[in-house]
Amino acid sequence: MVTAYRPATLQEALSMLKETDGIPLSGGTDLMVRLRAAPGTPARFSRPLVYVGSLPELLAVEHSEGGSWSIGAGVPLSDLLKLKGLPEALGAAIREIGSPAIRNTATLGGNICNASPAADSLPALLCLNASARIAGPGGERLQSLEDFITGPGKTALKSGELLVSILIPPAPPMKLFYRKIGTRRANALSKLSVLGMVKIENDTVKDLRLAVGAAAPKVVRIPEAEKSCIGRSVSQVAADHHTLLSMYREKVRPITDQRSTAGYRERTALRLIEEFLTKELSP
Amino acid sequence: MTGKELRIVGRRVRKVDGIELVTGQAKFTADMKLPGMLYGFARRAGQPAGKLEGVKKDEALKIPGVVDVLTAEDLPGPNLIGVLPPFDQPVLATGDIRYAGESVAFVVAETREAAKRGAAALDVRITEVPPILTVDEALGDGARKIHENGNITFSRKLIKGDADKALAEAPVVVENTYETSFQDHAYLEPETDLAVPGGDGRITVYASCQSPFHLRGLIAANLSVPAGRVKVVQSNTGGSFGGKDDVAVEIGILAAAAALRTGRPVLVAHERGESMVGSNLRHASRITITTGATKEGKIVARKIKIILDGGAYASESPFVVMKALIHAAGPYLIPHVFVESTAVYTNKTYAGAFRGFGVPQVTFASESQMDELAAKLGMNPLTLRKINALRPGDATATGQVFKQSVGLLQAIEILEKERLPEKPEDPSDRYLYGTGHSCMLQGISNGAEGVDVVGATVQVSQDGSALVGLGLTELGQGSRTVYAQIAAEELGIPLETVTVRQVDTDSVHDSGPTVASRSTTVGGMAVLKAAREVKESLLDMAALMLQTDKKEIYFQDGFAILSKNPDARIPLREVATAAYWTGHPLMHLAFSKAPEAKYDHDTHQGSIYIAYNFGAHRMSIRIDRWTGEVRVLEHLAAHDVGKVINPVGLEGQVEGGSLIGYGYAHMEKIEESRGIIRNANFADYAVPSIKDRIPTRTLVVEEANPTGPYGAKGVGEPPVAATAACFANAVSDALGVRFTRLPVTRQDILRALQSGAATHGGDKNG
């Protein structure tokens, strides 16, 4: 039998997690699949489930005038798509997650906490410099998402802690480049993805962010590489893209699994980065 | 024929059962909840080969909610199923475990969860045996015998002329070996059966299935009861494509046996993983072809060896062997042909019927080689096909001659008239463009594979409406709509007043299996005949009422009308009511029987099929050199269908079949290691999604087929083979390298570019 709890408040949820050593359950679209073993066999829950999808704190969405966002971890992805002014990169990433039915139940918090190298919201959120608001027995804390994800399937969440919301600071309008490669065009987990954002003024790169998903244990973002582009002209960046590519080649360390081969992932990731640096920068 | 213009046949009509399906009103087997219903779940072997030493039920029976556990000894009958005797497949394993998906015990419980838990708790002891996982191992000297009579399931030869001699003398010869992998049917609704014991000693099985009478026969045999005790009702079926035959029988027997033991309804509803592991797949294949031709491009001979991996059980392998055998040489006039076709047992999920039935495999091989031959001859690939295309009066590979309804040349000519899509300017040199062609034929109906009779009833009610019943099933292909159109056309009544009933084995005549693109052709003919018989009876009645000869009357829009004076008309409802009162029959059962196949069993020379569908496809693609991504820019699918009954239905069949062919050629691959399927889910098994749809355009050739209604012939299967073959040719054209294995995934494409194998667009900077 599976024991499941449905706390009404965050406080209640936190104490239940602590008392029962429970597993947070949000949309369940990762958890249910993960805990199911062979085809047809029942899910194996070694610990009780604590449903966090109805906690008010996790369902709240705030958008400040200055342009920052606070997005509850438990908001279904399809609801996020209805928000006006949602950062374009996040919208683009979410739109390609799963299918309508999956997006109706799957949540941003689940996508982040599952911490799959192929989680599609992560490249966007990392480029947006998002951070995680975490609640635990000892109170609340904030952590950058970069540090929050520690490895494949691993986060900095301590036992008994919950991700409450995701904070996104204001970002200037930027041009977006997003390529997700899956085994098919819809409802497919990423073989790999490349997300780039760039702000150009008078042919000069003012801001540039670039993240590669599913190509290493964690999403790849290289601040030095990005910084080296800033202040340079578009054509300089394009001309020098080989230097940049070699930096990414160092960090792109994909694996071979049932969805793709390491060789395919690496090669294609670098090609897409090249496309971004050479083609997409020019207006 | 009617002697008049057709009014309903040939018109674009909406599927008669479409609204219920798209609005979710249609109920499927798993939607049924009956009082006291139990859930059944099979424990599977989980390893590909072994000896079942025993199953201990105790622990499972202790699980709360578990009501009963069945093992092989608990089945009242022979515990054997199959398509062609001698059957070789147990419902529940007895001694040998032959594939990992083999059911060893069946647990029924109050809930699905409890049944699963019970299955997990069973103590199943299997002694491992090294599995045989490739056809080469299976055919190797001294290989362990998977079945008593060895590892060859079925093997046949086709011999026309002297291929060896002709090849030795041929000025141009090409040879190559091609391989294809397994494919899953991937229908939306996994297999589901519900068995309900009746108070009258009968049992009713509601089934998502393709051939209800096949189920009835095998369920009755395995329950050891007369067939009449079992009633099979085909529920709305969410796709089948050949897949809901063997497995529907298997779970039907389990559900029925458990229902009889417990006296309660038992539902078995597979999940996706079970569907992929525990039901038949499309045969993987290895095909070697040698083609000899003159310098002018006339093919003189083909020699072909086909090996099909049939997995653990025979299933439809014998018929797939034959279909591959007969179609392998392609739709060409070739004087000398030798084909050997063999299915082999391995310790893998069994292979059986799947839309196309052996033809996609051989068409890919044969059409790849046509392109290779064209390249060697320096000839346009379509011209080469045209030179060799079968024409009316030509002998097929089996020596059968069709004097009409051979529309391949017309199909090719349609393609020739269509301009190629323009290549956009691409200064970056990033994209590669390619175009591929394929020609094919597909035998319609069972032909040499078995009896080919359909019995259909048409019943007119006093209100002038009609009810059609036959034993062929609606599986999404639109056959109900076709039957309704035919009945409406013949009776001169509005389409909306025709109902085509659900198939249940109590109420319709056994019409053989719903397979082989035969529904419209053979089923439609039976409906047409039955409708005409009822019409004769109504005409007799109308003649009495209008006091004239029945030759002077026609039926249209629900009226009996006097030819000489169309204002003189009586509503058909009045005619039908009068017929009822006066005892003019309002219902008829009519049979359509295809001309019998006559052929030599050693050489397969003779008449095999009643007709062939001929097709010519062209696909233009763009490949992204950086990612290997393929975009289909245009896909033209020209088929000779004899006569279009419903253009909308035809397009649906061609587009759907093409997408299955595209998935087969580009995306879908069963990943198996050590005899276990590793990607038995839709996240890892990439069946195309709606966004992967390709821009298929259906082009029609109508060369009337004398054996079909209004000249029609089927089209359900043909697009699969043609699409897969022209996709492979398009990729090969774009890259300048021959791909000899399906699927050709984007990884394969990128690898070819990277390794330098591709002569076009190869990677310069590694």
Ligand SMILES: Cc1cc2nc3c(=O)[nH]c(=O)nc-3n(C[C@H](O)[C@H](O)[C@H](O)COP(=O)(O)OP(=O)(O)OC[C@H]3O[C@@H](n4cnc5c(N)ncnc54)[C@H](O)[C@@H]3O)c2cc1C
């Ligand atoms: C068919 C299908 C297609 C999919 N396609 C994609 C895709 O294209 N791209 C993609 O990125 N993903 C995809 N996924 C994966 C999944 O849908 C997403 O990762 C989704 O966002 C997970 O959210 P959830 O609410 O369902 O998480 P759950 O399954 O409920 O939880 C996931 C994990 O996060 C933990 N967790 C959840 N909420 C919290 C919280 N507030 N605090 C702490 N821990 C928490 C859970 O304990 C669990 O470990 C797909 C899944 C399926 C089944």
